[in-house]
Amino acid sequence: MTDRAKQWRKKAVRAAFLIHRWLGIGLGALMLLWCLSGMVMLWKPWPQPDEQLARLAHEPLRFDRPPVLPDLHGSYRQFRLVMAGSVPVLQVMDDKAESRNYDLRTGQILGPKDIYPDPAALAEVAGRYAALEGETVPPVFRGLRRVDQWILNTKGHDAGFYRFDFDSPRHTILYLSPLTGDVVQATTRKTRFWSWLGAIPHWLYFSQLRRHPVIWSDTLIVLSGLGVTLTTLGLWIGLRRFRVGRRLSPYRGTHLIHHATGSVFGLFLLSWILTGFLSMNPAGLMAHKPSPLWMSQWRGTLPASAVEETVAALTRVPHQSFRDILALPGVHGTRLLVTDAEGNPQRLDLTLAPSPLTASELVDTMAQTGTAAEVTLLQNDDAYYFSTHHKRRVFPVFRLIGKDRARLYLDARSGEALLRIDTAEKGSRWVIYGPHDLDFFSWLREPDARLWIILPLLCGVSLICLSGLWIGVQRCRHRRHSPARLDRATRNRSGRKPRRHARS
Known part of the structure; x- marks a missing residue:
């Protein structure tokens, strides 16, 4: 390597250290806030109605x-x-x-x-x-x-x-x-x-910011993108500073804690901040596409006269108590998805007799509308439709998989569409939300896994951010009270170089 190349290499390394230092000073508090609020969200999600x-x-x-x-x-x-x-x-x-x-x-x-x-x-x-x-x-x-x-x-x-x-x-x-x-x-x-x-600081969901969707999105993209840079540089610097010998790290005190925790938990921190960055769809990289046409076309359509037929069917039996009625097309005529007085879903025909959905009816309906999909009855979770601590999924369900491998899940009791997963969302599941939520497997979604696996990992990455924030605060205090800085401040106030006193 030539002398010029060595000089440029030293400058690049120095620049990497400086960028990591000042990004840490600027983003340390926010990174720590993201980690701590993530702990809260393990058990306390964004509120939703029952x-x-x-x-x-x-x-x-x-x-x-x-x-x-x-x-x-x-x-x-x-x-x-x-x-x-x-x-x-x-x-x-x-x-x-x-x-x-x-x-x-x-x-x-x-x-x-x-x-x-x-x-x-x-x-x-x-x-x-x-x-x-x-x-x-x-x-x-x-x-x-x-x-x-x-x-x-x-x-x-x-x-x-x-x-x-x-x-x-x-x-x-x-x-x-x-x-x-x-x-x-x-x-x-x-x-x-x-x-x-939890959710508000984690997503920066402050109403003054969130009411401006573009500004909110751009803010999160910029901050999380800088967080990715900060974490990547930190991992690179941490690897460079490892030694072979009795002491693996040249650091002591808080710097040693930062180096050690970064070496152990740094990849998890990078994974979380990178997937958070990607979830904001920077530059349209992970943009959601419209649902495949077959998902909206497989049932067919209803004529306007179906409204009269439905109302007539309901008025013929006035003693029935339905809190919600949804009329949908079916291969054997209009079908009603109703919620009864106790809140239970049912599927009825126009005589208000039960008409449970079957796999053969689904196949016949798709044949009539010119669509095609694999039909499977699920009694338990699969890779995309699963229960979590925050949301219990309905079972049994019919899973429809189209030729494009997109998936549609239907309540087997009523035929109501419960979840749509297109090809882009399938990719996001494995690239973004699976790594971010750490819920790839059913055992990882259990409460004990949250407590004994995810929480310790979050504590580890929080310690990285906390020690880095403390180092940054100490650095700023040191710069503020350094002799050179005090000399410059004195010179600026007096307009002349401060006089040095002779030693006694």
């Missing part, structure tokens, strides 16, 4: 007077009938997956520019949900909210949700869709407390 209670919050569908059906034309993917408080609502989804809602008392469309159901009526829905959670006080309406802290990641928040507060020790806050009365978010004083220690 799906079963959300179904039970709706009144059973009823028509106090003959329903007024809107004038519909064309074909539709599905129809939904539900009570938004005391208002019977029809929700239609066309073949482009665009939804519209109608008040069946008048046949008028419901929407931001038209008419919303009365908030007082939806207060009954909020009260029923909260009562099932243990609340005993009435709800207080707080208006239509679009940018509250707890709904910024909820689909449809741009149109706004009705907020209801409960003045009780639990201090429950509920958000309801003003169009359908669905409970879309539910928080309590306890879940909000843990979110401020």
